[in-house]
Amino acid sequence: MAPFVWSFRGNINRFLIDVQILQYLIVLVGLFNLSLCLYEDQVGKFDWKQNYVGKIKFASFDTVSTAKKIIVATEENVIAALNLKSGQILWRRILEKGYAGRIRALGGVTDGDLISVSGGVPAIVRAWDLATGHILHEWPIAEQNYDRIKYIKWHIKDGTLHHILPIYNSGVEVTSYDSKTGDKLKTRRVSAPFITQETDINTIFGAGAQGPYLLESVLGEEPIVSISADNNQRKRILLVGEVSIPIQRDIVGDAMLYIVSVDNEKVLLETTYKNGITEIVASELLTSKPMPNLSISVTHNALLSPTIVSSVCPRQTRGVTCRHLLASEDHSVALLQHNKLIWAREEALANIVAVEIIELPMSDRDQEIETEFDQKESIDVDSSWDVLSMMFRRVSSQFKQAKTFFQSILSFTPQQSNQRIDLVRDKFGLHKMIVLVTSTGKLYGIETRKGEIIWQLRVPSIRGFAKRSDAIILYVQRGSRHFPYPPQCALLAEDRKTGEGIVYTFNPITGQPLDGLVKLGYRIKQSMLLHVATDDFLRGILIFDTRNKVHVYPESATTIAASLAKNTYIFIADQKTGILSGYSLSYSTAYELISHKVWELHLSPTNQRITHVVSKNPIERVHSQGRVLSDRSVLYKYINPNLVAIVTEGVGYTHKNTLNLYLLDAVSGAMIFSIMHKRVRGPVHVVHSENWIVYSYFNEKSRRTEIASLELYEGKIQSNTTVFSSLATTKLPIVERQAFIFPAAIEFMRETITEKGITSKHIIVALANGGILELPWMMVDPRRPINPEIREEGVIPYMPEIPIHMDTIINYNQSIFRISGIYTSPSGLESTCLVFVHGLDLFYTRVAPSKTFDVLKEDFDYYLIVMVLTVLLISSYITKKLASQKAQKQAWK
Numbered sequence: 069m070a071p072f073v074w075s076f077r078g079n080i081n082r083f084l085i086d087v088q089i090l091q092y093l094i095v096l097v098g099l100f101n102l103s104l105c106l107y108e109d110q111v112g113k114f115d116w117k118q119n120y121v122g123k124i125k126f127a128s129f130d131t132v133s134t135a136k137k138i139i140v141a142t143e144e145n146v147i148a149a150l151n152l153k154s155g156q157i158l159w160r161r162i163l164e165k166g167y168a169g170r171i172r173a174l175g176g177v178t179d180g181d182l183i184s185v186s187g188g189v190p191a192i193v194r195a196w197d198l199a200t201g202h203i204l205h206e207w208p209i210a211e212q213n214y215d216r217i218k219y220i221k222w223h224i225k226d227g228t229l230h231h232i233l234p235i236y237n238s239g240v241e242v243t244s245y246d247s248k249t250g251d252k253l254k255t256r257r258v259s260a261p262f263i264t265q266e267t268d269i270n271t272i273f274g275a276g277a278q279g280p281y282l283l284e285s286v287l288g289e290e291p292i293v294s295i296s297a298d299n300n301q302r303k304r305i306l307l308v309g310e311v312s313i314p315i316q317r318d319i320v321g322d323a324m325l326y327i328v329s330v331d332n333e334k335v336l337l338e339t340t341y342k343n344g345i346t347e348i349v350a351s352e353l354l355t356s357k358p359m360p361n362l363s364i365s366v367t368h369n370a371l372l373s374p375t376i377v378s379s380v381c382p383r384q385t386r387g388v389t390c391r392h393l394l395a396s397e398d399h400s401v402a403l404l405q406h407n408k409l410i411w412a413r414e415e416a417l418a419n420i421v422a423v424e425i426i427e428l429p430m431s432d433r434d435q436e437i438e439t440e441f442d443q444k445e446s447i448d449v450d451s452s453w454d455v456l457s458m459m460f461r462r463v464s465s466q467f468k469q470a471k472t473f474f475q476s477i478l479s480f481t482p483q484q485s486n487q488r489i490d491l492v493r494d495k496f497g498l499h500k501m502i503v504l505v506t507s508t509g510k511l512y513g514i515e516t517r518k519g520e521i522i523w524q525l526r527v528p529s530i531r532g533f534a535k536r537s538d539a540i541i542l543y544v545q546r547g548s549r550h551f552p553y554p555p556q557c558a559l560l561a562e563d564r565k566t567g568e569g570i571v572y573t574f575n576p577i578t579g580q581p582l583d584g585l586v587k588l589g590y591r592i593k594q595s596m597l598l599h600v601a602t603d604d605f606l607r608g609i610l611i612f613d614t615r616n617k618v619h620v621y622p623e624s625a626t627t628i629a630a631s632l633a634k635n636t637y638i639f640i641a642d643q644k645t646g647i648l649s650g651y652s653l654s655y656s657t658a659y660e661l662i663s664h665k666v667w668e669l670h671l672s673p674t675n676q677r678i679t680h681v682v683s684k685n686p687i688e689r690v691h692s693q694g695r696v697l698s699d700r701s702v703l704y705k706y707i708n709p710n711l712v713a714i715v716t717e718g719v720g721y722t723h724k725n726t727l728n729l730y731l732l733d734a735v736s737g738a739m740i741f742s743i744m745h746k747r748v749r750g751p752v753h754v755v756h757s758e759n760w761i762v763y764s765y766f767n768e769k770s771r772r773t774e775i776a777s778l779e780l781y782e783g784k785i786q787s788n789t790t791v792f793s794s795l796a797t798t799k800l801p802i803v804e805r806q807a808f809i810f811p812a813a814i815e816f817m818r819e820t821i822t823e824k825g826i827t828s829k830h831i832i833v834a835l836a837n838g839g840i841l842e843l844p845w846m847m848v849d850p851r852r853p854i855n856p857e858i859r860e861e862g863v864i865p866y867m868p869e870i871p872i873h874m875d876t877i878i879n880y881n882q883s884i885f886r887i888s889g890i891y892t893s894p895s896g897l898e899s900t901c902l903v904f905v906h907g908l909d910l911f912y913t914r915v916a917p918s919k920t921f922d923v924l925k926e927d928f929d930y931y932l933i934v935m936v937l938t939v940l941l942i943s944s945y946i947t948k949k950l951a952s953q954k955a956q957k958q959a960w961k
Contacts, residue, residue, distance in 0.1 A: 319338060331388070348376070597609055608624075764814045773811075777806055
């Protein structure tokens with residue numbers, strides 16, 4: 069009995085050990101299954117990123133370090149180092165946003181120390197490592213004169229920081245500090261009684277016999293002042309010192325000046341731009357002797373009225389080599405050397421104000437097929453076509469296709485086409501063209517596959533509406549699906565001189581102007597794109613001027629606009645006066661469009677200021693009209709295409725910040741819903757889609773970011789099953805609302821969109837830390853029940869805080885900073901949405917909120933499925949034979 073017991077115990081021990089080992093294996097396998105990662109070969113396969121620094125403000129060549137580079141500081145509060153040979157960013161440091169990070173001065177590079185001054189109250193002085201961009205030390209300067217903070221100037225030279233403060237009607241106070249330690253060295257005053265509150269230290273106006281004069285400081289390595297006269301037609305320079313030395317030579321008034329050292333001699337560089345040619349003329353500063361070996365003349369599209377922001381002329385074995393860093397009016401940056409453009413950077417892409425994603429055209433072969441089967445061309449108008457001619461067209465078309473096929477097989481050079489081979493529409497609609505409009509009036513066309521700039525053009529002398537750089541409007545009047553008509557986009561802006569409206573039309577695929585720049589002759593108050601196209605598939609633009617007169621561009625679309633006038637309404641929100649108004653065109657005739665005001669709403673601008681007016685995406689489609697409840701009943705959505713969300717911010721009666729959200733019908737002027745949040749402030753971001761609204765704000769009481777969501781329903785009875793009418797609907801919707809805690813600061817939000825609206829909605833959230841979060845709608849669903857026992861399909865129990873999972877960050881480790889906008893566009897696949905993010909950087913990717921349910925995976929085993937189908941086919945044939953033989957034998961029994 070004893071041996072049996074001992075053997076039984078031994079088996080039990082071995083069994084327990086085996087179970088423990090199995091548990092360890094299960095945990096280990098589980099860890100591998102839970103780890104989500106991105107393979108190295110997948111990085112950049114479906115996305116791309118481009119980094120920028122912004123408009124150059126200060127620049128200096130680093131000639132001290134081993135690796136030569138250019139140090140720049142920009143208007144976007146960025147300090148960066150650019151590669152001297154390629155212009156690529158070596159390192160980049162982004163300072164605080166807004167006024168707190170505004171860079172006031174940059175210097176010390178020639179001495180091996182990079183010193184920057186940023187901010188205002190207090191000003192922060194930082195010392196940077198030139199090689200890595202790391203902060204070595206920083207110290208603040210407490211400013212005592214808050215009222216004159218914007219007039220204070222800074223100057224860095226020989227390791228000393230000079231703080232220059234104007235004292236009106238007296239002079240200038242200069243305080244010197246040690247740039248490394250922050251120790252105050254000395255303070256002195258310079259008499260200048262002509263300085264008043266209207267005087268700028270950099271530019272001083274004076275009067276004289278040939279005046280008035282304009283005095284400006286000249287950039288470079290020597291204290292020089294330029295004196296302009298005759299309405300800036302000519303200028304002279306003055307060498308400032310203990311004894312000022314005037315240079316007795318007239319200089320062209322529009323020439324930009326820079327002083328550079330060449331072999332310890334000072335050289336004056338005069339930069340002029342005329343008829344697309346940039347000329348840099350060098351001459352000795354004191355003697356004005358020309359130096360033709362250092363003069364440059366270059367023609368390049370990347371240069372537009374450039375100025376030298378930094379220059380260096382070192383002596384090498386082949387002689388003196390000058391390198392000039394040029395900054396253009398359109399914010400582009402270029403490096404010139406020996407009449408050659410070494411590289412150029414399109415820094416205007418750091419300030420994008422309008423985006424559209426356009427489908428690419430068909431290939432030449434598809435266009436021939438489209439032409440062959442075009443219904444308009446197939447109509448036998450004069451009975452001149454017969455069967456033989458149609459057969460001839462078919463045979464010639466097939467012959468061209470066969471010829472192209474054999475040329476591709478034999479690697480023959482095909483006939484030159486009017487379009488690039490790679491700029492054609494793919495079968496899934498993923499390859500498109502991104503059209504970008506920047507604040508400088510420069511337009512770009514970027515293809516989505518690699519992020520390559522295909523074309524660029526400049527629209528001269530334009531600005532945003534109401535002197536705002538972010539109010540330029542871009543319309544797509546005709547897409548690429550209407551061959552042989554070319555696609556067309558229209559740009560609406562203001563003339564920089566007169567303030568009147570302009571329209572600029574161009575081809576978004578090639579960048580070629582169509583009608584060019586058209587001056588309208590009136591100021592634009594509101595505009596909208598007609599939803600019905602003309603016979604040539606061109607959608608007209610309805611323009612509302614400041615005199616409440618309606619215009620149509622182009623005029624050929626006036627007939628279409630007049631036929632739609634009875635059901636056309638225009639909504640206007642005036643941020644200055646706080647007046648919301650709606651106009652109708654129902655009194656229009658066939659020859660003239662007449663507007664009349666149908667409703668008006670006043671929001672007091674003193675207590676609340678309009679900050680956001682958000683409407684739905686005009687190309688959005690709603691697939692499901694209702695929501696199925698747990699009792700199998702249907703709760704119908706309140707889908708009002710005319711609903712507009714208006715956000716106002718202000719101070720309440722208790723002197724606390726308040727935020728108001730209004731849901732307004734833009735046609736009838738009816739107030740559908742309103743809500744007030746107390747002790748809440750911006751930044752506010754709003755997403756309006758289908759029957760729901762999601763908006764974020766900062767809660768001052770709890771000191772956290774919160775997301776609130778609203779969902780509107782008609783009820784269990786749908787008022788109209790065909791077409792929604794704002795004038796016929798009188799019943800207010802049922803509003804479901806809920807708020808959530810979001811554990812990060814938000815910079816922008818935008819919803820995903822697909823072609824048919826079948827795919828689930830996700831919200832693309834730009835985080836302040838550089839991440840882009842793909843947030844499912846179910847996480848902010850206001851119908852999430854507080855009681856977890858209440859079950860409903862597609863609804864999860866309520867939790868106050870929304871978690872951020874790292875696998876939902878669609879840009880993984882590629883941080884995108886200073887995000888100013890997100891644009892989403894549908895693709896040819898219903899499951900896929902294209903996402904373009906712009907700000908200081910550009911990022912493009914595609915997301916699938918409901919997974920890729922309409923396309924096979926790339927690693928799908930085609931050979932295996934073919935083998936399985938073959939085996940099944942053979943097996944079914946053999947089984948059929950065996951069954952027939954068995955039936956025959958049974959019949960003979």
